[in-house]
Amino acid sequence: MDEIREYFRQMVDLDDADWQVFSSKLKKSEYRKKTILLKQGEVENHLSFIEEGSVRLYVPKTENDLTFGFCFKGEFISAYDSFLTRSPSSYQTETLTKTILWRLDFNDLQDIYKRTKIGNAIGRITAERLFLIKSRREQSLLDDTAEERYLKLFAERPQLIKEVPLKYLASYIGVTPQALSRIRKRIS
CATH class of the missing domain: 2.60.120.10 (Jelly Rolls)
Known part of the structure; x- marks a missing residue:
């Protein structure tokens, strides 16, 4: 409390x-x-x-x-x-x-x-x-593009990336899990 x-x-x-x-x-x-x-x-x-x-x-x-x-x-x-x-x-x-x-x-x-x-x-x-x-x-x-949304999430709310399953993150930024995997691969 x-x-x-x-x-x-x-x-x-x-x-x-x-x-x-x-x-x-x-x-x-x-x-x-x-x-x-x-x-x-x-x-x-x-x-x-x-x-x-x-x-x-x-x-x-x-x-x-x-x-x-x-x-x-x-x-x-x-x-x-x-x-x-x-x-x-x-x-x-x-x-x-x-x-x-x-x-x-x-x-x-x-x-x-x-x-x-x-x-x-x-x-x-x-x-x-x-x-x-x-x-x-x-x-x-x-x-923003899906990639920009993902990068903003990572910068503004890093706990999302750590705690939330990728399928929910993908849905949140408006892409499929496969598209999110491609975004993550491209920016790493």
């Missing part, structure tokens, strides 16, 4: 009273590798902080899933659009490794917003960070 407090302390003045309310709502959950946290069609009820592990966001397909996001230790994970709108998710979330999450459910987060001075700031900051990750990826898909 100290990691979460430090995460927010870097951005907002988090006093002990607000932290007490916030931390009292957190629930620790541990998951094995390849655990589906949210199935397509379910409503996301949690905003989770990753203490340990990694999670991918993807659209399940019969042949090849379409991976469009990853979250790692020290980051928040949620099917945030479903969480906000209370509507069924069009995608799934799954652990890639053994993962420990600190989870807030939707109603508890609403209570934090009401009862604390910094609750709304925490919500805004979390939403902004999730938005920026999504926006950068979309812009990269529009502007």
